[in-house]
Amino acid sequence: MRRHINLLREFSVPLLLGVAIALFWANMDASSYALFIHEPMLFRLDLHFLTNDLFMVLFFGIAAAEITQSLLPGGDLNPPKKAANALIATLGGVVGPVLVYLMLNRFFGDPSLAKGAGIPTATDIALAWLVARIAFGKGHPAVAFLLLLAIADDAIGILIIALFYPNPAFPPEPLWLLLVLAGTGVASLFSRATIRSYWPYLLVSGSLVWTGLYLGHFHPALTLVFVVPFLPHGKSEEEHLFEISPSKSSTLERFVQEWRLFVDVGMFMFGLVNAGVRFSQASEATWLVLAGLALGKTVGISLFSALGRLMGFPLPEGMNARDTLLAGMIGGIGFTVALFIAGEAFLDPDTQAAAKMGALFSIGIAVPAVMWGRYRQAAARKTSSRRDELPQHSSTL
Numbered sequence: 218m219r220r221h222i223n224l225l226r227e228f229s230v231p232l233l234l235g236v237a238i239a240l241f242w243a244n245m246d247a248s249s250y251a252l253f254i255h256e257p258m259l260f261r262l263d264l265h266f267l268t269n270d271l272f273m274v275l276f277f278g279i280a281a282a283e284i285t286q287s288l289l290p291g292g293d294l295n296p297p298k299k300a301a302n303a304l305i306a307t308l309g310g311v312v313g314p315v316l317v318y319l320m321l322n323r324f325f326g327d328p329s330l331a332k333g334a335g336i337p338t339a340t341d342i343a344l345a346w347l348v349a350r351i352a353f354g355k356g357h358p359a360v361a362f363l364l365l366l367a368i369a370d371d372a373i374g375i376l377i378i379a380l381f382y383p384n385p386a387f388p389p390e391p392l393w394l395l396l397v398l399a400g401t402g403v404a405s406l407f408s409r410a411t412i413r414s415y416w417p418y419l420l421v422s423g424s425l426v427w428t429g430l431y432l433g434h435f436h437p438a439l440t441l442v443f444v445v446p447f448l449p450h451g452k453s454e455e456e457h458l459f460e461i462s463p464s465k466s467s468t469l470e471r472f473v474q475e476w477r478l479f480v481d482v483g484m485f486m487f488g489l490v491n492a493g494v495r496f497s498q499a500s501e502a503t504w505l506v507l508a509g510l511a512l513g514k515t516v517g518i519s520l521f522s523a524l525g526r527l528m529g530f531p532l533p534e535g536m537n538a539r540d541t542l543l544a545g546m547i548g549g550i551g552f553t554v555a556l557f558i559a560g561e562a563f564l565d566p567d568t569q570a571a572a573k574m575g576a577l578f579s580i581g582i583a584v585p586a587v588m589w590g591r592y593r594q595a596a597a598r599k600t601s602s603r604r605d606e607l608p609q610h611s612s613t614l
Contacts, residue, residue, distance in 0.1 A: 239493040240493065268486050270438065274441055276343065278441030278444070285448075287365075289450070292361075294358075299532065311373055319331060330505060335381055336575070337508075338370070339374040341553050352586050362540075363548065378561060389435065397426050422444045448468045450469035491553045500568070500571040503574045503578070506576055507575040522545075547586050552576055
């Protein structure tokens with residue numbers, strides 16, 4: 218039973234099942250799907266809020282824990298120069314899609330579609346993390362590289378929404394970000410006091426940060442990204458986070474071990490709540506968004522990563538240029554954040570629906586990415602096997 222559960226978690230079957238059900242339901246009976254998602258339930262909160270504004274806090278917390286572990290001495294992103302390469306690549310993952318979108322729109326689109334240039338800047342961290350783990354394999358440094366890139370990319374996406382697609386009814390209120398600073402400061406004090414339980418960090422520091430982001434009209438899903446790095450952890454990374462024995466785990470590692478199953482299974486609700494896109498007629502907006510994600514992300518991330526290497530910021534050990542190309546391809550899976558930006562960028566229902574179709578189609582990038590990644594894994598195993606079969610010659614003195 219445990220082996221089957223781990224297999225379902227490894228391939229994120231709950232998430233994919235939620236996506237499939239949402240697509241089917243939204244296209245068969247859109248009204249009942251919308252009612253299910255937005256009908257007030259627990260404490261008069263709807264399922265959309267409970268999933269995206271509360272549950273996803275834990276998901277980003279798990280992701281932040283893996284990055285924190287990878288930044289420790291011995292980790293894939295240590296020294297910090299290696300992490301800097303991922304952050305430079307993140308800029309390429311924003312600039313590349315915008316340039317591709319605008320250039321193609323100039324030749325094939327309509328001037329009114331230029332407002333959608335921000336749509337393909339987003340990477341869906343949940344799906345990208347899933348595809349990366351399958352394409353690169355467990356423990357590959359490219360997974361941590363892409364995870365840091367995706368979190369930074371999502372943070373930029375939230376800023377893009379706030380700056381370029383603000384909701385007139387709820388404009389950003391940066392003053393509330395002082396609560397984010399307060400929550401971060403409290404987490405630092407807890408860490409210095411060597412508080413070993415993760416609950417004070419989550420309940421006290423997390424509540425302050427979440428409130429500051431929410432009242433400031435910034436998406437609160439990133440709450441634990443500001444808190445988790447302060448959880449007591451080891452001085453170095455001797456094993457990858459998910460391979461550590463519970464008997465010798467730190468506070469950071471216990472947080473992951475005790476919440477990982479809940480988060481993995483809970484991704485079913487994330488897919489169910491966010492993937493309910495109705496199929497519509499494709500138009501120029503569809504192909505502009507898809508090209509921005511598929512081409513712009515791949516080229517932008519790989520080129521800026523190469524630029525980072527020229528500037529003296531190396532890739533994590535075990536990564537090469539082909540890995541960054543594959544990471545860029547996976548980064549093109551925009552989906553949920555891209556869907557949200559599309560809803561803010563266009564007021565015309567037909568244009569909005571067509572742009573959302575482009576974001577939806579970006580899920581298809583996972584197929585060639587996984588195929589290429591699996592092929593490379595098989596080729597690497599074959600090369601390693603051939604090396605092991607070579608006769609060993611010993612010299613005699």
